[in-house]
Amino acid sequence: MGEERPLPPVVARMWGREPVTRRGPRPRLDLATITAAAVELADAEGLAGVSMASVASRVGVAATALYRYVGSKEELLTAMADGAAPPPPEPDGQHWRAYLEVWTRAQRDILLDHSWLLTVARLAPPLGPRRLLWLDRALAALAGTGLRDGEKVNVATALTGYALTEAALVHGMGGGDPQLEEAGIVGAADYGEMLAEVLDPDAYPALTAAVRSGAMGGGEGWVDDADFVFGLNLLLDGVEALIHRRSGAAS
């Protein structure tokens, strides 16, 4: 079992399994080097600065040489999404809830640090060594809770999705970046004003009320840390209730 069908080439390379080279010149590169160069470029100049040509020149090679290591630019982006992730926080024997709080917040912070990830992270099932390590640690944290493995995966997935949502929102409000304006991005302070100007109170009654009450960020950060914690606790309360149901009640 296990050798069923060959791994997709990029996946194999993400796990360090570069193909055995028999004859001909030794490869000058590997996927990890290329990915690291692309990530550095994205961090410095955004995703717009990442082209096959720019990545290639950064590793000292012609653009077309990259296609020895990567089937397409899309595959390179997938590898970047994995390669940009640092190791997950150490469990240190923390209670599952404390650890998952740290774990989720760390994910959000990574996304804010490398905001180009927001565009790349399609939330597709993780395939690379880094993202899967994060998943492993979340499952480990839930080990003593009596949840089924499938449920643990669902919990981790929901938390990852929440981190992405929050990061995108903060970023969209201009909270993460100097380049404020790209593509309809509005500062938090302006957001409420904008809605007030544009909304028809008859068609949008509840929203108009919320705007008038100041809930849409007339002042500072509409999306601040308190909001992050709020939603996170919503989720974790749900998880905790489930755990009690599983362990407390019959069956």
Added chain:
Amino acid sequence: MGEERPLPPVVARMWGREPVTRRGPRPRLDLATITAAAVELADAEGLAGVSMASVASRVGVAATALYRYVGSKEELLTAMADGAAPPPPEPDGQHWRAYLEVWTRAQRDILLDHSWLLTVARLAPPLGPRRLLWLDRALAALAGTGLRDGEKVNVATALTGYALTEAALVHGMGGGDPQLEEAGIVGAADYGEMLAEVLDPDAYPALTAAVRSGAMGGGEGWVDDADFVFGLNLLLDGVEALIHRRSGAAS
């Protein structure tokens, strides 16, 4: 109040406020027409089929003419993300929990129907008339609960993020689309096999155990409707607990 500073031109146009045209030939287009054409193209051919040239030719105009209506392609994509959303489900006096369940599921289904939205929806704060109507209905559903307006917004945001996460996952597993392979997308059935082949049990102990237990989709749909409901109830349980806390306890 309200006339503070001029709206960004695209935002104004999204709300049907085309500028008053004084002299010169009457415009042949408006943003709504352009957006609709772009959405049709994206539905038919994916985001790859949407170029300024292809959209322009679909509305019978030169590519460069679109820049009278849109500052950049990025702005067009923002308008598309709003324009693709149908009206939200009718409240019909449902209980908040029943309505938000329908509301969230409907959002997920829209994303699966127009899977190009997964790439476009940056989860930036909604600015268009359609997405804001969805927000309005969620706030309305929570009207009787005693939550503060800001909390209602946070709840709606978390649910929208959850819908996006789930849709991306289902789509990533090939559950939504005929074109199975683009960019490292794996069928759910293969996913477990793949992980089994690639994981070092010492470095990924919890994940290896989950794979062996079959939780990572050795069989059919790793992400099925039961998983969606599971995570949704996690969130809604959290909301319900908060509501009880607010109304039951002192202060």
Added chain:
DNA sequence: ACCTGAACACCGTTCAAGT
């Protein structure tokens, strides 16, 4: 087998010129 260089079929966006 690895890498290069030329070539192909596109992109998004600008700008001057027509009406």
Added chain:
DNA sequence: ACCTGAACACCGTTCAAGT
């Protein structure tokens, strides 16, 4: 004021040719 057409500076990807 709206739209066109030419032009610019790019893209990602292919393929034959070198070593």
